[in-house]
Amino acid sequence: MDYECPNNLKYASTHEWIKIEDSVATVGITDYAQYQLGDIVFVELPEIGMVFDRGSNAAEIESVKAVGDLIMPLSGEIIGINENLADNPENVNSSPFENGWMIKIKFSHPSEIDELLSAEKYKEIIQNEKH
Amino acid sequence: MNTKLTDNRKTPLYETHLNRGARMVSFAGWMMPVQYESIIKEHEAVRSNAGVFDISHMGEFILEGKDVIDFLQYVMINDLNLLEPSKGQYSCMCYENGTVIDDLVYYEENLERFRMIVNAGNIEKDFQWLKDHIGKKDVKITNLSEKRTRVAFQGPNADELLQPLVDVDLSKINRFYFVHCTIKNNPVFLARTGYTGERGFEISFENVFAEKIWNDLIETGAMPVGLGARDSLRLEACYSLYGHEISDSITPVEAGLFWLVKPKEGIDYIGKEVLLKQKSEGTERILVGLNLIDKGIIREKYKIFKDGNDIGFVTSGGYSPTLKKTIGLGLVKNQYKKVGTEIKIEIRNKLLRGEITTTPFYRNV
Numbered sequence: 001m002d003y004e005c006p007n008n009l010k011y012a013s014t015h016e017w018i019k020i021e022d023s024v025a026t027v028g029i030t031d032y033a034q035y036q037l038g039d040i041v042f043v044e045l046p047e048i049g050m051v052f053d054r055g056s057n058a059a060e061i062e063s064v065k066a067v068g069d070l071i072m073p074l075s076g077e078i079i080g081i082n083e084n085l086a087d088n089p090e091n092v093n094s095s096p097f098e099n100g101w102m103i104k105i106k107f108s109h110p111s112e113i114d115e116l117l118s119a120e121k122y123k124e125i126i127q128n129e130k131h
Numbered sequence: 132m133n134t135k136l137t138d139n140r141k142t143p144l145y146e147t148h149l150n151r152g153a154r155m156v157s158f159a160g161w162m163m164p165v166q167y168e169s170i171i172k173e174h175e176a177v178r179s180n181a182g183v184f185d186i187s188h189m190g191e192f193i194l195e196g197k198d199v200i201d202f203l204q205y206v207m208i209n210d211l212n213l214l215e216p217s218k219g220q221y222s223c224m225c226y227e228n229g230t231v232i233d234d235l236v237y238y239e240e241n242l243e244r245f246r247m248i249v250n251a252g253n254i255e256k257d258f259q260w261l262k263d264h265i266g267k268k269d270v271k272i273t274n275l276s277e278k279r280t281r282v283a284f285q286g287p288n289a290d291e292l293l294q295p296l297v298d299v300d301l302s303k304i305n306r307f308y309f310v311h312c313t314i315k316n317n318p319v320f321l322a323r324t325g326y327t328g329e330r331g332f333e334i335s336f337e338n339v340f341a342e343k344i345w346n347d348l349i350e351t352g353a354m355p356v357g358l359g360a361r362d363s364l365r366l367e368a369c370y371s372l373y374g375h376e377i378s379d380s381i382t383p384v385e386a387g388l389f390w391l392v393k394p395k396e397g398i399d400y401i402g403k404e405v406l407l408k409q410k411s412e413g414t415e416r417i418l419v420g421l422n423l424i425d426k427g428i429i430r431e432k433y434k435i436f437k438d439g440n441d442i443g444f445v446t447s448g449g450y451s452p453t454l455k456k457t458i459g460l461g462l463v464k465n466q467y468k469k470v471g472t473e474i475k476i477e478i479r480n481k482l483l484r485g486e487i488t489t490t491p492f493y494r495n496v
Contacts, residue, residue, distance in 0.1 A: 038359070039171045041450035042428050042457070060479070062428045064170045064359055064450055067479075086426075090171075 003126060004031040006097055010113070011122035012073040017097060018116055025074050028101040029061065029092065032126045037063040040092040045081040045102060052076070054112055059102055061092065070102055074112045080104030142187035143280045143341035151355060159252035161188035163358050170359035174452045177327055177364055178495075181286030182356035183348045190254035190276040191335060192247045192261070198268035199243055205400050206264055207237075208383065210393035214239045219307045219322055223391055224260065225402035229382040229409060233257050234373055236324060238309050246320065248281070248333070250373050264401075280341040284348055285331030285364075287495060292351035293332065297321070306496065315347050326361065328368025328494045366458060367451050369420070369491035375431060375446045376418055376460060384409040385462065387418040387490075416443060417468050420490035421459035421476065425483035429459035429476060436475040436482060442467050445476065451492060458492050 005011070010018040015033035019026040034040065042062040052058050052072045059070035082101050085091060092100035107113075117125070139162045148155065153164035164185065166173060176182050194203070204211050209222035219238035223231045235257070237247040249257045258274055265272075284293060290301050299312040299321075309322035319336040336344055349355060362372070371377045376386045383391050384406060392406040423429055429448030434441055448459030459476075467474065470489050475482040 038166065039169050039450075041171075042426065044427070062450075064363065065165070067428075093169075 001035075003035065003123075004097065005119045005123050007119045009097065009119065010073075010116035011119065012071065012116060013122075013125055014069075014071040014073075015126075016071060016073050018073050020113060023106055023110075024079065025076070025105045025107050026080075026101050027058075027070070027073060027103050027105060028096055029068070029070060030122070030126075031096050033068065034093045034096045034100070037061060037066055037068050038093075039064045040089045043085045043089050043092065043102065045085065046078050048078050048081060050078045052078070054109070072105070073116060074105055074107040075109050076105040076107035078103055079106045140188075142185055143338045144185045144187060144282075144345055147342055147345055148185065148355075153355070153357060156358070158358055159188060159250075161251060163188055164355070166357040166359045167355050170357070170363065171450075171452045173354055173356040173360035174363050176354035177286050177329055177356060177360065178453055178493075179287070181284065181289045181292050181331070181351070181353035182327075182360070183345065183353045184283040184285070184356050184361055185345070186281045186283050186333070187279075187341075188251040189281055190247075190249040190251065190257065190274070191279050191281065192249065192258065193273045193275055194237075194245045194247060194261070194270060195243055195273075196268070196270040197243055199245055199270050202265060202268050202270045203237065203245065204395065204398050206261065208393065208400060208402060208406060209391050210395050210398075211239075212395075213393075216241050217308050217310065219309055219324060221307075221324075221391070223377065223383045223388065224257065225383070225406065226379065227401055227405070229384070229402045229405035230379045231373070231377040231381065231383060231386075232260055232379070234371055234377055234388075236322075238320075238322060246335075248335075253373065278338060279335050280338050280344070281333065281335045282345060282348065283325060283327070283331065283333050284353060285325050285327040285329045286353065287329055289329070289331040289353075292353060293348075296347055296351070314344050317344055319344070325496070326368075326370055327364040328370070328491070328496060329364075330496055362447075363449055363452065366447055366449055366460070367453055367491070367493040369460065372447060381462065382406065382409060382414070385414045385416055385418065413465060415465055416462045417465050418446065418460055419463055419468050420470075420488040420492065421445065421448070421461050421474075421485055422488035423457050423459075423476065423483060423485045425485075427478050427483050428457045429478075429485070434477040435461050435463055435485075436477065437467055437472070442474070453493050460490070463487070 044060040148164040233253040433445040435443040443463030472487040
């Protein structure tokens, strides 16, 4: 199965993608993640202003059959959320890297970016995943 | 999920599903398609046009003998006096304490021959229970589950799409009636029954015709539909799922199926005393419809609260593509069953506002 993995993005092993622009990171879940979850029916996003450490749960993603977590790939403050997902959660399935974006973080620890994965490294991970 | 693929049984249509790109899961010991493309798209196809389901994992028995009606009257809570040849009947088979062994449908082929369709997870249990209760009656039971393929063909256009393929007038078959006919010259058992809340049929035939008939049905324009949509469809229609709304700890009366409990005067049946008492006096807990007011998804096993007290739990829940919101069914203490009663549902440590609501959520039969 060929999953989309745009090269201009960074990735986390927990299946988030990260787009870094200056001091802001836009985050969503990958094509692989949306495929595993199935039809997304509800996304519970955090509130603007909330602050999370890297590794904590920022959002809950409910599909018909399962619940997944959006794990913060970088520590920081939530400065934007995709309000369209309230009415169109299916955007996560149809456009995981664009219309399905979930949060924008003003990250506090730039060094954490070094620990993110390249598209190639992420592709390796999903190819080896047993399911 | 650690599933040993080799331990799971495969229906005759397994390869067909794989070739179609279905995502397979283990269900009741069978590898079944949970979805082909999208659970929601498949659900919507059934509501707007038609869908084809592989239900070969379910069980199929033939019961024959001079005493078969007497026998079924004893082990079933519904009344076979309401049956006639060419008609089927939905019933629960219960323990002495009224809880459910299985819910099932039996079809009267003639006074001495019945076909029975049971749930996949209960095939061995049901077969054993039936055999154990024959006693001295003249009844023989044959398990045809693995010898036959079963499919469901459901949707508002089911009749129109299927008619050109069959050699009978489908409009003459009323709900719950069945015929033996052919689909493009291959013999089938065809019943106007279903589990989706739409018009349609459940069809059984010899394994040798499996792929041919499946393909014939798909060629009508019906969409292949997996177990994921099968569940969301039956939930909208508020049909019970064994292990959820009914089980070996829930009685049909508690599950709102009090109409299945028949007086059957002069006829003894297993569970009669308990169930008739429950029917006349009520039960401590009762199945209700659930609506969520706050945003989220209702799922099975979530607890239900009222004024800080635990008053019940969700038996089934999910997303309704037709209503475009979450829906659920739950067992609550009888005094809270009134539609409109405000409740709280516990979703991952948060108490979300909800209310008791009317059922069914959708029916088009």
